[in-house]
Amino acid sequence: MTEQLIALLREHLGSFVSGEQLSRELGCSRTAVWKQIRHLKERGYEFESAPRKGYRLLKTPERLDANAIVSKRKAKLLGRSVKLYDEIDSTQNAALELVRTGAPEGTLVIAEQQTSGRGRMGRPWHSPHGKGIWMSLILKPEIPLAYTPQLTLLVAVALSRAIKYETGASAGIKWPNDLLIGGRKVSGILLETHAEGERLQHLVAGVGISVNLAQQDFPEELHSRATSLLIETGKVTDREALICAFLEQMEELYVLYHKEGFAPIRTLWEALSVTLNRPVRVNVGSNWTEGIAEGIDELGALVVRLENGERAKLFSGEVELR
Numbered sequence: 001m002t003e004q005l006i007a008l009l010r011e012h013l014g015s016f017v018s019g020e021q022l023s024r025e026l027g028c029s030r031t032a033v034w035k036q037i038r039h040l041k042e043r044g045y046e047f048e049s050a051p052r053k054g055y056r057l058l059k060t061p062e063r064l065d066a067n068a069i070v071s072k073r074k075a076k077l078l079g080r081s082v083k084l085y086d087e088i089d090s091t092q093n094a095a096l097e098l099v100r101t102g103a104p105e106g107t108l109v110i111a112e113q114q115t116s117g118r119g120r121m122g123r124p125w126h127s128p129h130g131k132g133i134w135m136s137l138i139l140k141p142e143i144p145l146a147y148t149p150q151l152t153l154l155v156a157v158a159l160s161r162a163i164k165y166e167t168g169a170s171a172g173i174k175w176p177n178d179l180l181i182g183g184r185k186v187s188g189i190l191l192e193t194h195a196e197g198e199r200l201q202h203l204v205a206g207v208g209i210s211v212n213l214a215q216q217d218f219p220e221e222l223h224s225r226a227t228s229l230l231i232e233t234g235k236v237t238d239r240e241a242l243i244c245a246f247l248e249q250m251e252e253l254y255v256l257y258h259k260e261g262f263a264p265i266r267t268l269w270e271a272l273s274v275t276l277n278r279p280v281r282v283n284v285g286s287n288w289t290e291g292i293a294e295g296i297d298e299l300g301a302l303v304v305r306l307e308n309g310e311r312a313k314l315f316s317g318e319v320e321l322r
C-alpha cells in the first residue's frame with residue numbers, strides 16, 4: 001500500500017489530495033492513510049498538510065537506482081551486477097544466499113534500509129532508510145584463508161580513498177575495520193568467508209557508510225561514538241557517486257593485490273592508519289592489555305608491543321586508542 005500511496009501522490013505532485021480521496025482510491029480507512037503518511041515522513045518524504053485540503057507531496061527522498069550504478073561505474077569487474085532492496089534484514093544474508101546459488105564475483109547487494117544490519121560479534125549496525133550506504137560485495141579471490149585479514153585492510157583503504165575523492169573528508173583507518181573522522185566512526189567493514197580446507201572459496205565484504213544521517217538519525221547511545229559524512233562536511237553526498245567511487249578504488253586495489261601481493265596495500269594502509277605508533281588497549285585472549293601499535297605484519301595482523309616488552313599479534317579483536 002505504501003508504494004500505491006507514493007504513486008498516487010506523485011500523480012498529483014505539487015497539489016493537494018484529500019485524505020478522503022486517498023482512502024477511497026486505496027480502499028482503506030483515513031486513519032490507515034494517516035499512518036502511512038507518518039511512515040513515509042520517517043523515510044524522508046516531506047508533506048504539507050492542511051485541514052480540508054489534505055496532503056501535498058513536497059519532496060521525495062533521494063533513491064538509489066541499481067541500473068544507474070551499473071552503467072555509471074567505471075569499474076569493470078566489481079558491480080557488474082547490482083541487486084537493490086528497499087528493505088532487507090541484512091545485505092550480508094542476501095549476498096551469502098546469492099553466492100551459494102552461483103552469483104559471480106563482483107555482484108553487489110545494496111539496501112536502502114536494513115532491519116537487522118550486523119557488525120562483528122553480533123553487534124547491531126544502525127541502518128535507517130535512504131540515508132546511508134549499506135552494501136555487500138561478493139569476492140572470490142584465490143588466496144589461502146589465512147590471508148583474509150589483508151582484504152579487510154584493502155577494503156578499508158578503498159573506502160577511505162573513495163570518501164576522500166567524493167567528499168574531500170579524511171577518514172582515518174582504525175585497525176581492523178573502522179573508519180573514523182574526528183575520532184568518531186563513520187564507516188565499518190564486516191568480512192564473512194567460506195572456505196574449504198585452507199582455501200578461501202568466497203568472501204562477502206559488508207560495508208556500512210553513514211552518509212546523510214543527521215545527528216538525530218542516530219540512536220542516543222551512538223551520539224558520542226558515531227558520525228556521518230553529512231555531520232562532518234555539512235553537505236549531502238550523492239550516494240550513487242560514492243558507491244561508484246568505492247567500486248573503482250576497490251577494483252584498482254584488488255587488481256594491484258593480485259599482481260603484486262599485499263606489500264603495496266600495506267604501505268597505503270599505513271599512510272591512512274590512525275592506529276600505528278599510538279598507545280592502544282588491546283583485547284588479547286580475554287584480557288585487556290596496553291601497548292603501542294607498531295605495525296602490520298605480512299598477513300595483515302596488528303603487531304603490538306606490550307608493556308611487558310613482549311610482542312603480540314592480533315588477527316581480529318578489539319583495539320582502543322588511548
Ligand code: BT5
Nearest residue numbers: 090092117118119120125126135188189206207208210226
Ligand atoms: C562493523 O562492526 O563496523 C561492521 C559493520 C558492517 C555493516 C555493514 S552494512 C552492510 C552489511 N550488512 C550487514 O548486516 N552488515 C554490513 P563492529 O566493528 O562490530 O562495529 C559495530 C559498532 O559500530 C556498533 O556497536 C556501534 O558502536 C557502531 N555503529 C553501529 N551503527 C553505526 C552507524 N550506522 N554508523 C557508525 N557507527 C555505527
